Amino acid sequence: xxxxxxxxxxxxxxGDSSVINCTYTDSSSTYLYWYKQEPGAxxxxxxYIFSNMDMKxxxxxxVLLNKMDKHLSLRxxxxxxxxxxxxxxxxxxxxxxxxLIFGAGTRLxxxx
Amino acid sequence: SAxxxxxxxxxxxxxxxxxxxxxxxxxxxxxxxxxxxxxxxSLTLIATANQGSEATYxxxxxxxxxxxxxxxxxxxxxxxxxxxxxxxxxxxCSADGQGRETQxxxxxxxxxxx
Numbered sequence: 119x120x121x122x123x124x125x126x127x128x129x130x131x132x133g134d135s136s137v138i139n140c141t142y143t144d145s146s147s148t149y150l151y152w153y154k155q156e157p158g159a160x161x162x163x164x165x166y167i168f169s170n171m172d173m174k175x176x177x178x179x180x181v182l183l184n185k186m187d188k189h190l191s192l193r194x195x196x197x198x199x200x201x202x203x204x205x206x207x208x209x210x211x212x213x214x215x216x217x218l219i220f221g222a223g224t225r226l227x228x229x230x
Numbered sequence: 231s232a233x234x235x236x237x238x239x240x241x242x243x244x245x246x247x248x249x250x251x252x253x254x255x256x257x258x259x260x261x262x263x264x265x266x267x268x269x270x271x272s273l274t275l276i277a278t279a280n281q282g283s284e285a286t287y288x289x290x291x292x293x294x295x296x297x298x299x300x301x302x303x304x305x306x307x308x309x310x311x312x313x314x315x316x317x318x319x320x321x322x323c324s325a326d327g328q329g330r331e332t333q334x335x336x337x338x339x340x341x342x343x344x
Contacts, residue, residue, distance in 0.1 A: 148331075149331050158340075160322060160336055160337035160338045161273075161322065161335040162335075163333070163335075166331065166332060168331070206272065206273070208273075210333075216261060216326060216330065217288075218273075218275070218324075218333060220273045220274075221272060222271070222272045223272055
């Protein structure tokens, strides 16, 4: 099927690490993405990973990719209240017009 | 990264009318995309717009309802025709970045149909 699946909600304490998980279905996906959507705003590209990589780190963000399990995760270190948002996982399928398939989004709530 | 702007940012429209949404990119891009995000939902691709050719629509979306223009490499419009309350959504424009491995989004147009 076309599904990209994410858990819908995550609550963390400020200063802790957040881990948002995503599973996808197409083993031919070329790139996988994490987008952030704050209330009333559009989508901000946070980071992405090429399918032949297994890890990518960018400041507080770490992306892990397990191709065998088709599992992608986003770890946010030292989570801050400004990280509260909806996080979307997306995959880009090989071929076609570089269409992105999005998950339902994970709402991250950061509390003191 | 590509900087993308959309107009209008939001609108309230009457049933049966049409609204045209504009999308402007700050650099020339080959492909532009239009997505819909229904309330509390994820994003669904409506169509892909290449300059100089007709838009390619996804299953469930048709040109008569969502006509798209792509007159040049930095601009596109999406029209939502004969609107009904079910068309109330956020409509987002996106474009590939340089190198085409990234895709950037505009801020979205929030549409409410009464």
